[in-house]
Amino acid sequence: MSKKILLIAISALLASCGGNRVKKDDGHKEYSIFNENLITANKYLVKEDAERIESYTKRRGWQMLDGEGGLKYLIFDHGDGDSISQNPKVMMDYRLELLDGTVCYSSAEDGEKELVVGSSEMEPGLARAFKKFRHGDSTVMILPPHYAKGLIGDMNQIPPHSVIVYYARMK
Numbered sequence: 654m655s656k657k658i659l660l661i662a663i664s665a666l667l668a669s670c671g672g673n674r675v676k677k678d679d680g681h682k683e684y685s686i687f688n689e690n691l692i693t694a695n696k697y698l699v700k701e702d703a704e705r706i707e708s709y710t711k712r713r714g715w716q717m718l719d720g721e722g723g724l725k726y727l728i729f730d731h732g733d734g735d736s737i738s739q740n741p742k743v744m745m746d747y748r749l750e751l752l753d754g755t756v757c758y759s760s761a762e763d764g765e766k767e768l769v770v771g772s773s774e775m776e777p778g779l780a781r782a783f784k785k786f787r788h789g790d791s792t793v794m795i796l797p798p799h800y801a802k803g804l805i806g807d808m809n810q811i812p813p814h815s816v817i818v819y820y821a822r823m824k
Contacts, residue, residue: 699723702797702816709752709795709816718785723797726782730822732789737823740788741770744824749817757810757817765824776801779819786823794819 703723710717710725717725737743745766748759760766768775770783778800786792798804801817811817 698814699797699799705752706795706797706816709818715793717793717795720778720782720785720794722778722781722800724778724781724800725795726785726792727794728786728790728792730789730791732787732791732823734788734823737770737783737786737788741783743768743770743783743788745821746824747819747821749811749819751812752816752818776817783823788823791822792820794821 706723706725715727717727720726734740745768746760747766748761749757751757768779771780776796778794778796781800782792782794782796796817796819798814798816801815802811804814806813806815
């Protein structure tokens with residue numbers, strides 16, 4: 654599947670390398686065929702990611718809540734601590750998986766994770782999802798690639814353009 658996605662992205666780039674530029678009638682902005690092809694490829698990838706996430710959640714029988722931009726989350730156990738928005742320093746036990754069940758990282762292997770919500774080391778999807786949680790919540794979050802590690806992955810355990818599943822218990 655990821656080879657297909659990579660092939661589409663490369664095809665879009667190659668098809669646009671002619672350097673043809675089209676000027677918008679109003680003259681305010683210059684658009685290129687390159688940009689149009691990238692937008693088309695990106696829309697395709699986002700749609701395909703959403704379909705994969707939907708299939709994954711249906712197979713598990715999860716009724717997930719929608720976050721913005723394709724982010725999905727579910728709170729398994731509600732905590733009684735402060736809202737993470739009010740107290741942004743979070744300690745958590747976690748397991749990060751791919752949709753195929755491959756475990757990439759976990760607190761069992763790497764120890765508890767300490768995060769400050771909004772800091773640069775966080776995946777953008779986590780920062781957005783954490784706004785919905787309280788200290789003590791146990792959750793699962795599904796982050797599409799643009800809210801996870803993007804087109805290149807993390808160059809270690811997470812492959813390029815991967816949807817990631819985060820199981821977390823916030824302390």
